[in-house]
Amino acid sequence: TGGPVTPSTATPALTVQQVADLRSALPYVDGWLAYRRWRERVPGVQTAVWFDGGLQLSSAHGLADEEARVPLTTEHLFRIASHSKTFTATAVLQLVERGALRLDDPVGTFVPRLAEAGSPLADATVRELLEHGAGVIRDGLDGDYWQHGRPFPDEGELLDMLVDHGDKAPAGSAFNYSNLGYSLLGLVVAAASGRSYGEFVTGPIVARLGLTHTGPEWADARAAEYAAGHSGRHVSQTRVRLDHVDTRAMAAATGFYGTASDLVRYASAHFDGDERLLSEHSKRLAQREAWQSDASQPASAHYGLGFVIDRVGGHRVVGHSGGYPGHITRTLFDPSIGLAVSVLTNAVDGPATSLSSGVLRLLDLAREAAPAGLATRASSSGVDPARFTGRFAGEFGIVDVALLGENLVALHPGAPDPVEGLDRLRVTGPREVLIAQGNGFGSVGETMRYEFDDDGRVTLLRGSGGMSMRPVTELDG
Incomplete structure (x- = not known):
């Protein structure tokens, strides 16, 4: 050889x-x-x-x-x-x-x-x-x-x-x-x-x-x-x-x-x-x-x-x-x-x-490459898209907001395929992102709104359907 x-x-x-x-x-x-x-x-x-x-x-x-x-x-x-x-x-x-x-x-x-x-x-x-x-x-x-x-x-x-x-x-x-x-x-x-x-x-x-x-x-x-x-x-x-x-x-x-x-x-x-x-x-x-x-x-x-x-x-x-x-x-x-x-x-x-x-x-x-208008390097309105990321839990499950390359997305880590059923997000302000693309059974066209503490950490996310979700910092067991 x-x-x-x-x-x-x-x-x-x-x-x-x-x-x-x-x-x-x-x-x-x-x-x-x-x-x-x-x-x-x-x-x-x-x-x-x-x-x-x-x-x-x-x-x-x-x-x-x-x-x-x-x-x-x-x-x-x-x-x-x-x-x-x-x-x-x-x-x-x-x-x-x-x-x-x-x-x-x-x-x-x-x-x-x-x-x-x-x-x-x-x-x-x-x-x-x-x-x-x-x-x-x-x-x-x-x-x-x-x-x-x-x-x-x-x-x-x-x-x-x-x-x-x-x-x-x-x-x-x-x-x-x-x-x-x-x-x-x-x-x-x-x-x-x-x-x-x-x-x-x-x-x-x-x-x-x-x-x-x-x-x-x-x-x-x-x-x-x-x-x-x-x-x-x-x-x-x-x-x-x-x-x-x-x-x-x-x-x-x-x-x-x-x-x-x-x-x-x-x-x-x-x-x-x-x-x-x-x-x-x-x-x-x-x-x-x-x-x-x-x-x-x-x-x-x-x-x-x-x-x-x-x-x-x-x-x-x-x-x-x-x-x-x-x-x-x-x-x-x-x-x-x-x-x-x-x-x-x-x-x-x-x-x-x-x-x-x-x-x-x-x-x-x-x-x-992100779809047109959704590339975070060009469309985040001067707001760092990373501030919206994290794992959030509510009564109906868990959602991950992740920045992968120039794609800001909401994923469902409970599924074997993490990409299936994702929502694509666009930053629209310092405290909210728009669900710009996704399955119509979800909340496409609606905003996800965040609350932050004085140090910039997320304390609450009103996600799909306006339901409150809180950050997951550790897993039980």
């Missing part, structure tokens, strides 16, 4: 003003995350945002361990589960670039046990495994290792599972997501590289990028650094702590651990113009849409070579989610503008997907 490139060379798509607007929005973004964690009663949420060639936000809210009441930090390690597939795909493509294998090589070339047993999987190609198009069963006939019902399989058991009922569809016939298929790729990486899977991915990927809080498998020596996993609240309001276990032969599919800040740094190496890990050609292969997850649903996500390709707002985003017993995680990035978001949660029902999408939606709002 090529040598490192500077992020500024690789990702020039954001203007100086957009970068400034994105940075100015981060305090609100972090406050929104804190509120969403509290509202959803998630034990902990760790988040990172990367743009303009560097880490711009690294935050942690809540607890690493509910039972022990340990505060979560930005350095607590999370099991990032299927993020592992992106590392595995990167390793395979590095081996392709070295000439150690070809994408269209049959898997049986590297795992002879499959050919010896007469398994159809021996004829599936490396490319088909990477795309989840090899027809491999998802998790086997007994997947209770996902629920700590038994240990994850070792290499011998993995091969037995693949040989015995391991194929469920002809190779190349359909998209069938498979953890066993990616575990098989771990064996391919080991055979083609002459090193163990863990050794190979640690060298040219983890170590090369300086990811000091990332590794391919449970690290017993770092046990105290991990955030505890927690059960969901599917049938109980009380969460139970879930232990970390070694994923053994399935590390290539689900074994990795990491932090949000390490993950956005890793994502940056997959941006356009950055060849620290892969050539531009290899990245195009990895990020090309090979299969759609559900062809009957036009908006469903696509899969490339180890990466999920999805749409969030106006973005075509690349990345992966992860589900491990007790941890739900997601990282997404827009390689064309050099922006990445990672959100890690430590509960089986953690809303990492909606939180990461919400962060991106808020950042998009911050960098977009």
Whole structure:
């Protein structure tokens, strides 16, 4: 692969003003995350945002361990589960670039046990495994290792599972997501590289990028650094702590651990113009849409070579989610503008997907131009629009008034999508703003009136419908 490139060379798509607007929005973004964690009663949420060639936000809210009441930090390690597939795909493509294998090589070339047993999987190609198009069963006939019902399989058991009922569809016939298929790729990486899977991915990927809080498998020596996993609240309001276990032969599919800040740094190496890990050609292969997850649903996500390709707002985003017993995680990035978001949660029902999408939606709002007549930099009548911002509560809920870039807006942080149903505001005086645009079921065309104390702090807001709302300074519990 090529040598490192500077992020500024690789990702020039954001203007100086957009970068400034994105940075100015981060305090609100972090406050929104804190509120969403509290509202959803998630034990902990760790988040990172990367743009303009560097880490711009690294935050942690809540607890690493509910039972022990340990505060979560930005350095607590999370099991990032299927993020592992992106590392595995990167390793395979590095081996392709070295000439150690070809994408269209049959898997049986590297795992002879499959050919010896007469398994159809021996004829599936490396490319088909990477795309989840090899027809491999998802998790086997007994997947209770996902629920700590038994240990994850070792290499011998993995091969037995693949040989015995391991194929469920002809190779190349359909998209069938498979953890066993990616575990098989771990064996391919080991055979083609002459090193163990863990050794190979640690060298040219983890170590090369300086990811000091990332590794391919449970690290017993770092046990105290991990955030505890927690059960969901599917049938109980009380969460139970879930232990970390070694994923053994399935590390290539689900074994990795990491932090949000390490993950956005890793994502940056997959941006356009950055060849620290892969050539531009290899990245195009990895990020090309090979299969759609559900062809009957036009908006469903696509899969490339180890990466999920999805749409969030106006973005075509690349990345992966992860589900491990007790941890739900997601990282997404827009390689064309050099922006990445990672959100890690430590509960089986953690809303990492909606939180990461919400962060991106808020950042998009911050960098977009305001509608005509509503740009605060030109239409605030000499009044600082920031004086109207804050979180306000009334009997019917909570409203955030936020200044995101040049957009002064009223948002509803109780909703998973923070931008849905927003009202756009225009400053009309030192104590009032006009609800200039929004849903007609609300109070469009009416004013929101403020009262301030002698120090300029808001004491009362008469918001939509003229109802009194008061500033929220802290959350109960």
